[in-house]
Amino acid sequence: MKIVVDAMGGDFAPQAVVEGAVLATREFGFPVILVGLSDAIQEELDKYEDAKNLPIEVHHADEVVEMHDSPSKALRTKKKSSMKIGLDLVKEGEGEAFISAGNTGAVLAYSTIILRPLKGVDRPAIAIQLPTLQGSAILLDAGANVDCKSNQLFQFGIMGHVYAKYILGLDEPGVGLLSIGEEDGKGNEVTKEAFRWLSKSHIRFIGNVEAKEVYRGNADVIVCDGFTGNVALKISESLAEMIGTNLKTLFTSGIVPKMGYLMLKGRLREFKKSVDYSEAGGAPLLGVNGVVIIAHGSSNAKAVKNAILRAHEFVEKKVNQHIREDIEYNLDSKGSFWQHIKEIVAGHDENGGVPNKTPTSPKAVLEESEEELEPETTDETPTEEPDKP
Amino acid sequence: MKIVVDAMGGDFAPQAVVEGAVLATREFGFPVILVGLSDAIQEELDKYEDAKNLPIEVHHADEVVEMHDSPSKALRTKKKSSMKIGLDLVKEGEGEAFISAGNTGAVLAYSTIILRPLKGVDRPAIAIQLPTLQGSAILLDAGANVDCKSNQLFQFGIMGHVYAKYILGLDEPGVGLLSIGEEDGKGNEVTKEAFRWLSKSHIRFIGNVEAKEVYRGNADVIVCDGFTGNVALKISESLAEMIGTNLKTLFTSGIVPKMGYLMLKGRLREFKKSVDYSEAGGAPLLGVNGVVIIAHGSSNAKAVKNAILRAHEFVEKKVNQHIREDIEYNLDSKGSFWQHIKEIVAGHDENGGVPNKTPTSPKAVLEESEEELEPETTDETPTEEPDKP
Numbered sequence: 001m002k003i004v005v006d007a008m009g010g011d012f013a014p015q016a017v018v019e020g021a022v023l024a025t026r027e028f029g030f031p032v033i034l035v036g037l038s039d040a041i042q043e044e045l046d047k048y049e050d051a052k053n054l055p056i057e058v059h060h061a062d063e064v065v066e067m068h069d070s071p072s073k074a075l076r077t078k079k080k081s082s083m084k085i086g087l088d089l090v091k092e093g094e095g096e097a098f099i100s101a102g103n104t105g106a107v108l109a110y111s112t113i114i115l116r117p118l119k120g121v122d123r124p125a126i127a128i129q130l131p132t133l134q135g136s137a138i139l140l141d142a143g144a145n146v147d148c149k150s151n152q153l154f155q156f157g158i159m160g161h162v163y164a165k166y167i168l169g170l171d172e173p174g175v176g177l178l179s180i181g182e183e184d185g186k187g188n189e190v191t192k193e194a195f196r197w198l199s200k201s202h203i204r205f206i207g208n209v210e211a212k213e214v215y216r217g218n219a220d221v222i223v224c225d226g227f228t229g230n231v232a233l234k235i236s237e238s239l240a241e242m243i244g245t246n247l248k249t250l251f252t253s254g255i256v257p258k259m260g261y262l263m264l265k266g267r268l269r270e271f272k273k274s275v276d277y278s279e280a281g282g283a284p285l286l287g288v289n290g291v292v293i294i295a296h297g298s299s300n301a302k303a304v305k306n307a308i309l310r311a312h313e314f315v316e317k318k319v320n321q322h323i324r325e326d327i328e329y330n331l332d333s334k335g336s337f338w339q340h341i342k343e344i345v346a347g348h349d350e351n352g353g354v355p356n357k358t359p360t361s362p363k364a365v366l367e368e369s370e371e372e373l374e375p376e377t378t379d380e381t382p383t384e385e386p387d388k389p
Numbered sequence: 390m391k392i393v394v395d396a397m398g399g400d401f402a403p404q405a406v407v408e409g410a411v412l413a414t415r416e417f418g419f420p421v422i423l424v425g426l427s428d429a430i431q432e433e434l435d436k437y438e439d440a441k442n443l444p445i446e447v448h449h450a451d452e453v454v455e456m457h458d459s460p461s462k463a464l465r466t467k468k469k470s471s472m473k474i475g476l477d478l479v480k481e482g483e484g485e486a487f488i489s490a491g492n493t494g495a496v497l498a499y500s501t502i503i504l505r506p507l508k509g510v511d512r513p514a515i516a517i518q519l520p521t522l523q524g525s526a527i528l529l530d531a532g533a534n535v536d537c538k539s540n541q542l543f544q545f546g547i548m549g550h551v552y553a554k555y556i557l558g559l560d561e562p563g564v565g566l567l568s569i570g571e572e573d574g575k576g577n578e579v580t581k582e583a584f585r586w587l588s589k590s591h592i593r594f595i596g597n598v599e600a601k602e603v604y605r606g607n608a609d610v611i612v613c614d615g616f617t618g619n620v621a622l623k624i625s626e627s628l629a630e631m632i633g634t635n636l637k638t639l640f641t642s643g644i645v646p647k648m649g650y651l652m653l654k655g656r657l658r659e660f661k662k663s664v665d666y667s668e669a670g671g672a673p674l675l676g677v678n679g680v681v682i683i684a685h686g687s688s689n690a691k692a693v694k695n696a697i698l699r700a701h702e703f704v705e706k707k708v709n710q711h712i713r714e715d716i717e718y719n720l721d722s723k724g725s726f727w728q729h730i731k732e733i734v735a736g737h738d739e740n741g742g743v744p745n746k747t748p749t750s751p752k753a754v755l756e757e758s759e760e761e762l763e764p765e766t767t768d769e770t771p772t773e774e775p776d777k778p
Contacts, residue, residue, distance in 0.1 A: 133631055143569060146577040180532060180619040188535040188616050211623030215631035227577050228620055230569040231613075234600030235621045236628050242522055242604035243632055246656060267635060 002057075003311050004095035005304070007036035008064040008082040009102025011297050017101065018044035020304020021056055027305070030312055031055035033095050035086040036064070061085040067297060071105035075113065083107060087114040090290045097291035097311035099282065101299040107292065108144055108285065115290040118320055120327035122152050124287035125226070126294065127163055128233065131270075132217030138163050139178075139214075141226040142233055142283065148225035153177065153194035154201070158326045159286040160221035161203040166317040168220070176209030176219035178228060184208065190225070198223075201330045244268045282307035284314060287323065291315050391446075392700050393484035394693070396425035397453040397471040398491025400686050406490065407433035409693020410445055416694070419701060420444035422484050424475040425453070450474040456686060460494035464502065472496060476503040479679045486680035486700035488671065490688040496681065497533055497674065504679040507709055509716035511538070513676035514545050514615070515683065516552055517622065520659075521606030527552050528567075528603075530615040531622055531672065537614035542566065542583035543590070547715045548675040549610035550592040555706040557609070565598030565608035567617060573597065579614070587612075590719045633658070671696035673703060676712065680704050 005021055007014045014036055021032045022045070034041050038060040045051040045058070061082040065074045078084065083102060087110050089095045100107045112124055125141035140156050140163075141148070157175050164173030177195055179187040186208055187195065198205040209219045211232060224232065244265060282293040282303070291314040295307040314320075394410055396403045403425060410421045411434075423430050427449040434440040434447070450471040454463045467473065472491060476499050478484045489496045501513055514530035529545050529552075530537070546564050553562030566584055568576040575597055576584065587594040598608045600621060613621065633654060671682040671692070680703040684696040703709075 131631075133634055146569060178620060180535060180616055180623075211620040212627045212630075214624050215627040224620075227569055228617055231567060231600040231617055231621055232624045234569075235603050236624060238601045238604040239625050239628050240632070241601075242520075243629070245522055268632070 002031045002095040004033045004086045006100035007034040009100040019301035023305040024308040025054040033057045035059045036082040071109040074106045096315045099293045101295035111292045115288040121287035134217030139222045143226045143230035145226040150193035154197040162322045172204045173220035174206040175221040178224035179208035391420045391484040393422045393475045395489035396423040398489040408690035412694040413697040414443040422446045424448045425471040460498040463495045485704045488682045490684035504677040510676035523606030528611045532615045532619035534615040539582035543586040551711045561593045562609035563595040564610040567613035568597035
C-alpha cells in the first residue's frame, strides 16, 4: 500500500512534508510517494543519510497550488499541480491514499472531481474529531457543503457511523443529529426529514442532539450541514481564545500562579487546535472514491507523519468499502428503507407540505450518480455477508 | 408608562416575580401591572409593608401556561392565561411592555399572534447580548426562526442596528453577517442574498463575519438564522461547561489553588449565563408591535427587576419606532433600495440562478403584511425628518 503525499502543500513545504515522510517510513515501513517539484524534494531528502534506503518515491509535478489560489481557478489552470497529479496517482491505483496540507478548498475540489463520490454518496464531507468530557466525538460536515439536503445529512450519518466504528473502534457508536431541541419534531425542514431517514437506518441513531450536549460527549457522531458545522467549530475556537485571554488577565493580575496558568493555557491551545479541523493532524474527507486526508497548512513534520499513519489506517480498515456497503444496505435491504421513503413522500403530498427537491432519495442519488461514475476498482471482497453492516 | 409582568411565569413564580416588581417600583418608580392568579399575587404582595404605596396593580388571569406546555396547545386551549391576558393589555394600550419568565416558545407564539409583527418585519427575532473581548455584541436571531429567508436576515440586521444604536448607545454599530468565510462571496444561498441586501442598506454593514471572530468583538451586531444562532450559543455554553470541568480537575489535582479556581469558575458561570438567552436578565423579542422581554425560567427577583428596567428602556428609547423607520427608509428612500432589488432579481434571471421564493423582497413583505395588520397605535411623531435614521 502506497500513500501519496503532496510535498508542496502547507506553510512549511516541502521541508516539513519531506521530514514527515522520512519519519513515517522509518517508523512504519510502508511506502510513500512524494509529489511535487522533484529537485526541491530531492534536496530535502538528501539531508537524511538513510533516505536512500527508505521506501520513498519522488514523483515530479510542475506546478504548485498556492494557499491564496481560488479552488475553481486552480482546477482550471493548474493541470500539472502536485494536487492534481497526486490524486491522479490514487485514481489510477498507483497509491491508495492522498494527503495534502495545502489549500483546503482546492483539495476538496480536486478530490471530488478526480476521485468522484463513492457510490451512494451525493457529496463528500469533512469529518473532525472533537475532544469531549468522555473522550472524543466526530462532527461532520465541518464545512465542505454549505447548502445540504436531507439525503446528504443521512449519508453523513452513515459515514460518521463507519468512521466511529472502524477507526475509533466503537461497537455501536451513537449517531446524533445536531438540532435546536432534543424532541423528535425539533429542527429545520432539512433536519426534520433527515431525522426520519436516520431513524429507519441500521445505525444506532440517538435522535436530535442539542449543541449544548456536544462537549458532554453523549453522542459519538454529530451530523450537521457544513455551514452549521463550520460555525459550531469556529465559535468554539473563538470562545477558547476569549477564555484564554481572560485567564491571562487573571494571571497577570497575580491571582493564579504561573504554573497553573501555563497548564490551562496548554489545554486551551490544544483544544483550539483540535477544533480547527486541519490542525488535528488531518481530517478525512469522507465519501470520495479513495482515501483523502486534509492536513493543516501549518503542519510540522510530526503532523505530516500522523496524517500518513491515519491515511494508512483508513485504507487498511476499508472505511470506504464499509461506507458503500452500509449505504447500500440501507437502500436495498428487504425494501424496507425504500418503502419508508415512499411513505415519507406520500405523507408530504397529503400534508400539502414541503415538496421534495431533486434528488428525492438516497436511492435516486445512487442511480443518478451511477450513470456518470466510473466503476469502482477494488479487489477487496467482503469475507462474509454482513447481517448488519 | 406601565410595564406588564406575567406574575405566573418562571420557576419561582409568583414569589420571585412579585419581589422583582416590588424592587423595581421602589427603585425606579414607574408603574407595573402584575398579571395572574390574583389571590396568589396578593398573598406575595402582603409580605411587603410598603407594597400598598407602590405603583403596582394586580390584574387577574385564570390560567397559567406551564413550562412543559406545547406553545401551539397553549395558544389553542389557554385563552385566559396570564400570558394571553398580559399581552392583550399591551395590545389595548393599557401597558407598553410585556415581560415573562415563562415558557419561551409560548411567549414567542402569543406575542407574534397577539401583537403582530411590526410593519416591514416578516418575523420577530430573539436578540442576545454576548460578552466579547471588547465588551459586548448582539446576536440575532437566537432561536425564534429555524428556517429563514434572506429578507428576514436583512430585517434582523436593521433590528440589531437599532438595538445597538439606541440601547447600547453606539453611534454607528458595525453589523456583520455570520458566515463561513470573510470574503464577500462566501456563505450559503440565503446569506449570499442577504449580503447583497445589507450592502445597500444605510447601516454600517461590515460584511461577512466568521464564527471565530464572534468573541473578538469586532462586530457589534451578528446576524444569523435562528437555527445557526441557537447552535452557536448552545455550543458555547457546552464548551464553557467542559472547560469548567477541566479546571475543576486541575484544581482537585492541587495544581491551581482554590482562590484562582473559584475566580475562573465564577467567570465561566457568568459566561454560561450570558449565552443562555433567557439567563441574561431578559432578551428582547425584536420586531413585534410592542416591547416584549423574555426572561429566564430560573429568574430570581433581581433578574425580574432588571428585565423590568430593560423593558422600560426599550419603550423610552422608542426602539420599535426606530426599527419601523429604518426599515421603511431602506425600502423607500429615493427608490434606490427598490432599484437594487430589481437588479438582484434581474441578475438572478440572467444567471438562471436561484429563483426568489415568496415573499420576493422586504417591500413585498411589507405590502403583504400591511393587509392583515391593524394600524399602528402610536402617538409619538418623529421630531424631525431623519436624513439617515
